[in-house]
Structure formats: structure tokens, C-alpha cells
Amino acid sequence: VSAGYRRSSAMRTIEEGLDIFSTKLPFRCQNSRSDVLDVAAAMHVHRAIEIVTLYSGQMIFEFEKETVLLKAGTILIIDSYVPHQSTDQGPQIINMNIIQFETDLFLSEYRSLEISSSSAANAGFRVLRPGESPLYRRIDATIRDLALEMEEKKTGYVLYAKAKLYELIALLARNDIFRLTEYDDSGINEYWVKTILDITKYLEAHLAEPITLQSVSVQYKISYSHLSRIFKKVTGQNFIQYLNRLRVIRAQQMLIESTYSITEIVERTGFSSLNYLNRIFKRFYNYSPSEYRKHILIHNIVD
Numbered sequence: 001v002s003a004g005y006r007r008s009s010a011m012r013t014i015e016e017g018l019d020i021f022s023t024k025l026p027f028r029c030q031n032s033r034s035d036v037l038d039v040a041a042a043m044h045v046h047r048a049i050e051i052v053t054l055y056s057g058q059m060i061f062e063f064e065k066e067t068v069l070l071k072a073g074t075i076l077i078i079d080s081y082v083p084h085q086s087t088d089q090g091p092q093i094i095n096m097n098i099i100q101f102e103t104d105l106f107l108s109e110y111r112s113l114e115i116s117s118s119s120a121a122n123a124g125f126r127v128l129r130p131g132e133s134p135l136y137r138r139i140d141a142t143i144r145d146l147a148l149e150m151e152e153k154k155t156g157y158v159l160y161a162k163a164k165l166y167e168l169i170a171l172l173a174r175n176d177i178f179r180l181t182e183y184d185d186s187g188i189n190e191y192w193v194k195t196i197l198d199i200t201k202y203l204e205a206h207l208a209e210p211i212t213l214q215s216v217s218v219q220y221k222i223s224y225s226h227l228s229r230i231f232k233k234v235t236g237q238n239f240i241q242y243l244n245r246l247r248v249i250r251a252q253q254m255l256i257e258s259t260y261s262i263t264e265i266v267e268r269t270g271f272s273s274l275n276y277l278n279r280i281f282k283r284f285y286n287y288s289p290s291e292y293r294k295h296i297l298i299h300n301i302v303d
Contacts, residue, residue, distance in 0.1 A: 027101035034094035043085040048100040050078040057094035073130030082124035116179040196234040
């Protein structure tokens with residue numbers, strides 16, 4: 001599985017997108033070898049929480065204020081949006097496993113999942129060294145079981161793999177490595193209503209830009225999953241539904257009031273493609289944009 005990257009000017013790093021296998025398995029679990037895949041990576045961040053298990057060789061992971069040497073057996077857990085980069089050490093073959101998952105995709109019932117600040121002095125990551133402790137052995141075994149299921153894909157592997165990842169997260173949470181925060185449905189107060197109102201005004205002013213829930217969550221310093229839930233509670237629509245509604249209304253206005261071509265309207269309303277505009281517009285108005293413009297023109301002539 002290859003990962004997608006884009007430059008993030010705010011952090012001067014690369015932002016890596018989670019490349020999942022399918023909607024049935026909304027996470028990444030991949031074994032990597034340095035003689036097959038490049039295991040080194042430039043400084044980057046990602047919304048996904050990442051768990052790296054090194055099976056052989058040595059690697060260096062660099063964070064903003066600390067450098068960590070990983071030897072065989074080490075498990076490294078990296079929180080979301082923590083800048084880091086990795087390099088391999090020496091000519092030896094690196095064998096490793098990488099697990100990545102996003103809370104809103106895999107743990108939608110929780111508002112946030114993050115590395116517990118009380119579990120380590122290192123902000124944003126945690127290192128588990130190989131040892132004989134029952135906890136380490138159980139975590140290592142769970143990761144290996146998950147990787148094996150993803151590799152062999154026997155009957156029922158989707159259920160088994162998801163169960164193993166849930167087990168892994170629960171193990172880390174119960175041992176104060178992760179901190180899970182459940183949703184509080186009573187948390188809609190005046191502050192959040194005002195914040196969402198500010199965000200909707202921002203959306204209206206920047207419709208032509210490639211806005212995403214992720215980019216808005218970063219700009220307003222709100223966790224992605226929490227913003228998603230609060231936005232829907234305040235507006236009654238999820239983020240994409242609301243954004244599409246604003247864009248399609250703007251497109252309708254342009255069809256009536258301007259001579260912009262349909263292609264220009266796509267660009268000025270922020271839709272990713274003409275096909276996407278056609279599909280969303282027809283959902284609202286029962287016409288494609290070009291059909292709608294003709295209909296309005298004929299109607300005005302008749303009147």
C-alpha cells in the first residue's frame with residue numbers, strides 16, 4: 001500500500017494521508033522490508049495514530065525535540081499530528097510492521113484517542129522496549145496476530161483483524177498508554193455554537209478553496225472527530241453535506257446571475273470536478289447545471 005503525501009506549509013513538513021484497504025477495514029496494517037520497500041521517510045505528520053513494530057535491524061526516528069533509536073523488538077507509538085521522520089541504520093535488512101488508524105474512522109464512538117500525558121515524558125510518542133513483562137508480550141502477540149490475519153486473509157479475517165485492533169487499543173488504554181475520551185452529548189454550549197457559526201462564515205468566504213474537515217480542524221485547533229460531531233449537532237448536517245449545500249446554492253446563483261461557463265462555476269464554487277457538481281446539483285434541483293440554466297432562460301423568455 002502506498003501512502004499519499006502533500007506539503008503542509010504551516011508545519012513545514014509533509015502531511016501523509018491514510019491509505020486504507022477498504023471501508024470494511026478502515027485502517028492500515030502492513031509488513032515492510034527495506035530490500036522491498038523504502039522504510040525511511042522525510043519529516044511528516046498524519047492524522048492517523050501510528051504503531052511501528054521493528055522485528056529486525058535498527059532505525060532512528062527523529063521528532064522535533066528528541067531522537068529515538070529502535071532496535072529489534074521495539075514498539076513505537078506515535079500520536080496524530082506529531083512531526084517525525086525515520087532513517088535505517090547500516091546495511092542490515094529492516095523488517096517492520098506499521099499500523100495506522102484514525103479515531104473518527106475506526107472508533108467513531110469516542111471523541112478522541114491520544115497518548116496519555118501521564119504515561120511518558122515524551123510528548124506525542126511512546127516507546128515500548130522488548131522485555132518479559134506480560135503487557136509487552138500480549139501487545140506484541142496481538143500485533144503479530146493482526147498482521148497475520150491481514151496477510152493470510154482467511155475466512156472471517158475482516159472480523160478477526162478488526163477485533164485484534166480493538167483489543168490492541170483497549171490494552172494500551174487500560175495500561176495508561178492511550179487516553180480514551182467518550183462523547184458527552186451535553187457538551188453543546190454557547191461557546192461551541194459560536195465556534196460553529198464562525199466556521200460556517202469561514203466556509204462561505206472560502207468556498208472556491210479546497211476546504212476539508214481536516215483543514216478546518218487544524219485551523220481552529222479542534223480535534224477532527226470532535227469537530228465532526230459538534231458540527232452535526234449544531235447545524236443538523238454533517239460537514240460535507242453542509243459544504244455541498246453552500247456550494248450548490250452558490251452555483252445556482254452563478255447560473256442565474258452570471259455568464260460564467262459551467263467549468264468556471266466548478267472552479268469558483270470549489271467542486272472537485274464537473275461530474276461531482278452535476279451529481280450534487282441534480283440532487284438539489286432535479287436538473288444538471290446546464291439543464292437548469294436552459295430551464296431558467298426559457299422561463300424568463302416566456303415570462
